[in-house]
Amino acid sequence: MTITEQVRDDRPLATDATAAGADRRQFISWVTLAMMTTASVANLRPSPSMALYGLAAVFLYLVPAVVFLLPTALVSAELASGWTGGIHRWVSEGLSKPLGFLAVWCQFAMTIAYYPSLLAYVASTFAYVIDPRLADNGVYVAIVIVVIYWAGVLISSRGTKAVAGLAGAGLVIGTLIPGAVLVVLGLVFLGQGNPSAAPMDSGHLLPPWTGLASLVLIVNNFLSYAGMEMNGVHVSSLRDPGKQFPRSVFAATGLVLLIFVLPALAISWVMPGEDLSLTAGVMQAFQGFFDHFHVGWLTKVVGVLLVVAALGGMLAWLAGPSKGLLMVARQEGYLPPVLQRLNKHGVQRNIMVAQGVLTTLIALLYAFIPDVSSAYWIFSVITTQIYLVVYLLMFAAAIRLRATRPDHPRGFRVPALRLVAGTGLVSSLAAMCIGFVPPDQFGGGPLWRYLLTVGGGLLVLGFLAPLAFLKFRKPHWVAPEHRTGPAGD
Numbered sequence: 277m278t279i280t281e282q283v284r285d286d287r288p289l290a291t292d293a294t295a296a297g298a299d300r301r302q303f304i305s306w307v308t309l310a311m312m313t314t315a316s317v318a319n320l321r322p323s324p325s326m327a328l329y330g331l332a333a334v335f336l337y338l339v340p341a342v343v344f345l346l347p348t349a350l351v352s353a354e355l356a357s358g359w360t361g362g363i364h365r366w367v368s369e370g371l372s373k374p375l376g377f378l379a380v381w382c383q384f385a386m387t388i389a390y391y392p393s394l395l396a397y398v399a400s401t402f403a404y405v406i407d408p409r410l411a412d413n414g415v416y417v418a419i420v421i422v423v424i425y426w427a428g429v430l431i432s433s434r435g436t437k438a439v440a441g442l443a444g445a446g447l448v449i450g451t452l453i454p455g456a457v458l459v460v461l462g463l464v465f466l467g468q469g470n471p472s473a474a475p476m477d478s479g480h481l482l483p484p485w486t487g488l489a490s491l492v493l494i495v496n497n498f499l500s501y502a503g504m505e506m507n508g509v510h511v512s513s514l515r516d517p518g519k520q521f522p523r524s525v526f527a528a529t530g531l532v533l534l535i536f537v538l539p540a541l542a543i544s545w546v547m548p549g550e551d552l553s554l555t556a557g558v559m560q561a562f563q564g565f566f567d568h569f570h571v572g573w574l575t576k577v578v579g580v581l582l583v584v585a586a587l588g589g590m591l592a593w594l595a596g597p598s599k600g601l602l603m604v605a606r607q608e609g610y611l612p613p614v615l616q617r618l619n620k621h622g623v624q625r626n627i628m629v630a631q632g633v634l635t636t637l638i639a640l641l642y643a644f645i646p647d648v649s650s651a652y653w654i655f656s657v658i659t660t661q662i663y664l665v666v667y668l669l670m671f672a673a674a675i676r677l678r679a680t681r682p683d684h685p686r687g688f689r690v691p692a693l694r695l696v697a698g699t700g701l702v703s704s705l706a707a708m709c710i711g712f713v714p715p716d717q718f719g720g721g722p723l724w725r726y727l728l729t730v731g732g733g734l735l736v737l738g739f740l741a742p743l744a745f746l747k748f749r750k751p752h753w754v755a756p757e758h759r760t761g762p763a764g765d
Contacts, residue, residue, distance in 0.1 A: 319450075346525065370680075380600055393656045400559070424587065458542045459538045543558065657730050
């Protein structure tokens with residue numbers, strides 16, 4: 277999708293003064309860009325995680341929005357308006373080509389841990405359609421993950437185009453409508469005089485501080501906000517990027533916060549934290565509300581809507597990161613030819629199959645970890661850790677490019693870029709460090725096991741794998757159409 281568009285075009289971005297066809301470009305409004313950004317970021321899946329904190333969820337969402345969401349959107353807009361080609365081009369220009377490969381690799385590798393956590397949510401949600409008792413059954417969750425993922429690979433490998441429309445409708449079908457229903461029912465629930473399951477007084481605006489572990493769930497919000505950099509490529513489609521892009525970013529930030537915060541609060545009103553499942557929490561809240569209003573049959577309807585929306589998003593993004601990795605690998609020879617091959621539909625099926633093998637192995641862990649919520653959290657943290665490497669490299673590249681190439685044409689310039697990018701860099705690093713601290717809700721297990729799982733996932737998927745490809749790459753791995761000399765370099 278967007279990643280493919282970024283990698284495919286590696287030409288310098290033309291400015292209004294030099295581009296001959298600038299007047300014929302199709303412009304979009306800042307409102308349209310704000311809605312696109314909202315659709316690519318916001319969803320209901322992380323709501324149960326923050327519902328555990330009740331009213332403090334507002335604080336826990338607002339902090340990463342200020343120190344991570346805004347810096348990511350603004351910095352990526354400047355980079356996209358000066359260098360097309362996406363994260364690989366930005367980091368390659370600002371730091372080095374090997375680090376550029378590391379960035380695009382991590383953008384791809386995070387999906388290996390992301391899909392098990394996403395599909396665990398799908399499995400637990402669908403359990404409320406057939407049998408709610410299955411929501412915490414690890415074997416059931418593992419089977420659903422494996423079956424749905426490989427079905428998605430089969431569909432994507434045939435070059436199906438209909439999934440794009442399904443994913444587009446997912447924002448309305450599986451996010452806006454269920455989210456609005458959840459909030460409205462919550463307000464009616466409170467309006468009838470029912471007490472909130474979580475305290476809603478001013479004394480609970482901040483999460484209780486019982487050590488660093490009490491704030492660990494905030495790390496998951498960094499992944500919730502991930503993806504803002506994707507829409508930075510559209511900055512050149514605005515008539516006045518300098519004014520309109522910040523406007524769209526602030527509007528999108530407000531909408532994203534509403535979509536994240538209000539459903540989380542609604543869940544906290546009806547579901548006590550100790551009874552809340554991180555994978556099935558949304559459905560628990562719907563079931564609680566619908567049972568209260570004597571329309572329990574609607575729980576299954578909402579479950580189907582949420583599952584369809586989640587599957588649409590999975591299919592839309594299944595081929596995206598792998599396509600971006602493929603294009604870079606063909607240009608620079610970072611992957612062996614067997615992983616660069618395309619099927620008759622022009623799809624990188626071999627990469628998706630290799631990714632699927634690892635995803636399957638991770639999914640099977642759900643069958644052996646007694647607490648599905650703990651497994652969901654661990655894979656979410658690994659996903660976040662890997663993706664944070666991308667942002668660390670992006671912020672560092674932006675700072676260096678402003679210092680080494682200040683006169684390079686940019687359609688948009690971030691005011692006080694060093695401060696903005698530095699804030700994003702420090703917050704990303706802090707979030708990565710906090711991710712190694714087990715949260716209070718998942719205590720009881722040995723610390724070494726948690727550190728080994730999270731640290732091992734980051735080390736193997738995020739660093740050792742790309743380093744191996746860089747070390748053992750061969751000149752003939754460069755695709756013939758990108759070779760500039762006899763050796764292909």
